[in-house]
Amino acid sequence: MTDTLRPFTRGPAAATTRRATAARSVRPARVLVVFGKEWDRGAFAPQLAAGEIELAFEGFDLFRFPGNARLLAFDAWRFVDRVCATYAGRVDAVLSNNEQFGALLAAVIAQRLGLPGNDPRAVVLAHHKLACREAQRRVAADAVPRFAALGFALDDPRARDARALQAAVAASDLAWPLFVKPIKATFSVLARRVDSARALAQHLRFGPFERRIIRRLVQPYADIAVQVAPGLADAAGMLLETPIAGHQVNVDGYVFRGDVRIVGMTDALMYPNEANGAQHFLRFAYPSRIASDVRARIERLTRLLLAELGFAHGFFNAEFFVRPDGRVHYIEVNPRLASQLADLYRWVDGRDVYRMLVALARGRDPETVERLAPAAGAAASFVWRKFDGTAADRLPTRADLDWLAREHPDARLMLYAKRGAALAREYKWLGSHRYAVMNLCAEDEPRLRERYEAICNRFGWPAAY
Missing domain, CATH: 3.40.50 (Rossmann fold)
Incomplete structure (x- = not known):
């Protein structure tokens, strides 16, 4: 080199x-x-x-x-x-x-x-879902579900043994049903609700090649973590939690010289009903409809957690559940910009998030970045999925894409078509196949829905608004 x-x-x-x-x-x-x-x-x-x-x-x-x-x-x-x-x-x-x-x-x-950059230790702790849960409990125990580490890694034979799993859950003082997720993962990989040790054993049953992939996916993180934050639980392990339901809210922001600043909050709307033990994102809608007092609680919890993690520089994306009674619970914090949502803040608020991202990476105050003229009153990031083990029924043709560019020039479309082993792995790991994402805006929500349904009609996709 x-x-x-x-x-x-x-x-x-x-x-x-x-x-x-x-x-x-x-x-x-x-x-x-x-x-x-x-x-x-x-x-x-x-x-x-x-x-x-x-x-x-x-x-x-x-x-x-x-x-x-x-x-x-x-x-x-x-x-x-x-x-x-x-x-x-x-x-x-x-x-x-x-x-x-x-x-x-x-x-x-x-x-x-x-x-300029964040402290690597803060990034390690934010990524490590067990360490992050422990930090959440220290600052706001009432906003955290009961949780425990499984006690052995995904590539340990005991992770496929129902008796060993039942013993591990009993030792943790938790009870079925449980929500399980990897200590280190992304895209909600392997995160789902399970009702018994037998169901968990089935969920964690992988072939040798898949077990190797899972270990290799976390190994780069683990190799750095052991140097900058020694003593953490194996990143290839699983976290067990008491299930919590509620309306999910995403918080996007950044920290500059220790000052936490919120860019915006989006509502995460789900596909109806659980599929394969998990809820699945349907769209992220902006602006959020949550009440101002709930928003204030979310901001307070965000600031407490970031300070506890030592997160002093960088963009973040935090996730919360809002219960019907207004109580707020942590889900997790991600130590990076939610790039999929940047368009939403630009369209509705004129926040030039990628210029802010560069400014912060250069050590400059992102608030000095000039705001753009807002272009919309409502925006969303739409997600199309299949749940039946098959690939997308139809993908847009060249003519469809030309139509989209002509009729909806501001729309941003990403395609994630998969087939064969890659498709089977996505269903196993995520419980669904996400085959497309589109960011779209309009002057108000009714017009946004109208545009969305027109695109679905042209592409032959379901319009599950």
Whole structure:
């Protein structure tokens, strides 16, 4: 691996902009994106086109072949060493919106390069669902369900033995039914309600290759965690919790010099009824409809938790349950921007979240980023899923996509079609197949629903608003 600077991505107007900025002795900020998300490239486009930034990307797609094959031999510390040797003194900012381990790697790289970033220990603790639950209990015990670690990892034979699982649950002083989830995971992987030891054993029964993938998915995180926050439970273990139901709210914000600032709150609406032991996201709606007093409780709980974790710099996405009586319960906090939702805040509030993201990564106050003119009164991120073990019945044709670009030019569509082993694994791990996500806005909610249903009709997709 050579030590020369890798080419940076520039926008189409970069040559003209470079001539203009040269006269002012200002160059574009060089930003290193670690394990980029599918939403990143489009969201960074306005800054690239304006010549404000140049981008370099390091990492690979964790969930698509052939990129994900690199996971089997991936070494987190070797990656950090190589990236730091390549970019030392040559970048102005390091960032990542990747939940699996990109955010943690970005924090470590930024720290080593002397650039603004979060404390890696805070990122480790936020990612570690058991450690995060313990932090929640310390600051607000009444906002946390009863919980315990299972006691052995997913690749331990006891995780497939109903008798061993029953004994572990009895020792934890919990009772069925339980909500179970990995101590370290993303996208609600393997998170669901189970009613018995036999059902849990079935849920955790994997073939040798799947067990290896699960271990490799958490190993980069574990290799860093043992150095920056030693003594944590095995990241490949499971967390057991008393089930809680309620209306789910997402909180997006950031911390600048220890000051917690809320960007917005979205309502997470679910598909009707449980499927395969879990609720599944149907859409994220903005603005949230929650009452002002509930919003205040959520903000208070968010601030308490972030302070307890030592989270002093960076974007975050926190999740809460709001009970019918107004009580609020923690779900989790993710130490990165929810990139899927950035459009919603831009459209409704004029919050230029990706410019704010770059500003924060450069150590600048995101509040100094100029607001845009709001373009809508309502926005949502819609999710299409299958639940019957099969692939999407229909995907948009080229003609459909041309129609979408012409009739709904602001819509942002992501397709996640899978087949074969990848499809079967998604059903096993997530309980559904998410085949598409679309961000959309309108002047009000009735018009938003009208646009959504028109697109569903054109694509032949269910309109489960």
